[in-house]
Amino acid sequence: METITIVGGGIAGLALAAALDPSRFHVTVYEKRPGLPTVGTVLAMWPNAQRALARVGILGQARAVSPVLGSGSIRNAAGEPWITVNGGELIGMSRVDLLRLLDSAVPATVRRVNRQVKDLPAGQGLMVGADGVHSVVRRQVWGAAADARVTSCLALRGTIPAPVDPDAVGEYWGRGDLFGIAASPGGTNWYASWRSDMGPSGIDVAEALEQARQRFEGHAPAIRQVLAAAVPELSLAQRIWTTPPLRSYVRGAAVLVGDAAHAMTPNLGRGACESLVDAVVLADLLNSLPQEKALAAYNRQRRLRTRALSRASAVMMLVALADGAQPLRDRVLNLARRRNARAAVASGPGR
Template sequence: MKKVEIVGGGIAGLALAGTLDPSQFHVTVHEQRTGLPAVGTTLAMWPEAQKALASLGILDAVRENSPTITGGALRSAAGMPWLSVEGQNLVGVARHTLLRLLDSAVPPTVQKRNGKVDEVPGDAYLVVAADGVHSMVRRSVWGQGCAATLTPYLAVRGVIAEEPGSETIGEYWGRGDLFGIGPSSGGTNWYASFRSGMGPERIDVGEALAVARRRYAGHSQSIQHVLQAAMPETTLAQRIWTTPPLRRYSRDNVVLIGDAAHAMAPNLGRGACESLIDAVALGTLVNTLPLDQALAAYNRQRVLRTQQYRIGSSLMMRVALAEGAQPLRDKMLDLAAKRKSKAPRRSKTSQ
């Protein structure tokens, strides 16, 4: 049996543990967290991520526990819709639900160890860094120059029990801030981002929620309603970190997956999806190819795609959170909305 040491038992680590062939590998998952979280915000599962979930045998269970995201609108801070966004068969699954289902897909032969890992495990066929944006493995093997990069933005997000009205769903762009409202299982998922000096560690959630309420006091009534209903125990607050660019995700027998490889700004909604795809792609390759060939193929499949998303999400964050350029951005979006409203509609007979 070949030893595989997975450092990190989050989305990527559990998905990989569920993909590796237990008849070939003795897998150990190291996770600092002592249990699965009880609450969490909603993650949009794009079609390719849904395929990864299907390969793990949990897609039906994810769909049963999650709402379908059918669309929304890009709006001004006041709530005026600029552009409508059609749904693309997305599934909105709560993070804690996804982790629970991924954990259920892990074979019983996988050994799970709780506790902090301070050095890269030795004497293994394969070491997998699934330990997030602050990956100890990445810094140890790739060097301190690959440490995470702190952005000036705070992310505050949560869920409330009240379901959102269709006229409120979407993303609201203000001057240096954004706010999102969408469906979650049995309620509303919401998120906010804006420039802040809080943290970067040990951010008080209640204080962050109070700051968000003040920040969005002049915005749409839909936003203010959500924030007034939000409670600290169902809210998360953290500064946004990203990883630096990487040309390869493997060195010798060590490989990066998920946020350890390509932590990105949340503005494209692709982070969790790409982590799942990483894990299933790597596991499938390692199951069927010699290790050097598997890692070479993994780099070919995953590096360019995920680095493009990393760059794209950063660019989208700058546009969405624009401050000095906000008036120009809004004028362009106003113009786009007017042109779309004046465009002639094709009749059904002409389609």
């Protein structure tokens, strides 16, 4: 049997371990976290991610615990909608539920090692870096030039038990900040981002929440209500990090998946989705092709797509967090709203 060592037991690592053929591979997963997390926000599962969940065999269970997100609007800071987007069958899945279901799908034949990897184990066959934006595999195999890069933006997110208000769902763009409200299992999911000098590590969540309450004090009432109900125990705060563009996700007998390969800003909500797709694409190729051909095909299929999404996410962040250009951005979006309203009237009944 061939040996595969997966460093990182998060979304990408667990999905890969679940999808690899246990009759062909001896798989070991290294994970520093002693158990599954108990706090996590909601991740949008786009159609490609849902297909990946189906491939792993947990789509039905995922849908059972995840609300359909439905429609939402891009709004100004006061809450007035600019653009409304229909999410169709897009579901919002708790990170906690996602990791729990992925963990349950991993075959019993997979060896688990609960420790942090500081130096890559030698002689472990194919080495898969699924260890996130601060990947040890990427740093040691690709070199210091591939180190993660911190942005100026803070990401604060959480859940509250109060049910989501359908009229408040959407993303609110202010001057240099944004706030999002969506459905979550059993309540409301929220997230906020703005440029901050907190961190970049060891951020105090209670302090970040207080800073958010001050920052969004003049914004829409729905935002203030959510922040008033938010507590540190159900919230997470971290600076946003990204990875530099890599010429290849494969180097020798090492390959990167998920955030280790292409950590991006969260503005398109695609990070977790693309991690799942990476995992099932790589697994299916390794299950059916010799390793060298499988890795080459994986790199062709995934690098350009994920790089394009990374760039699009970065552009979206610049637009959403516009500061000096905020008045111009708002005028353009107000104009688009008025044109859409006129078009709706012109195409109304009897026209």
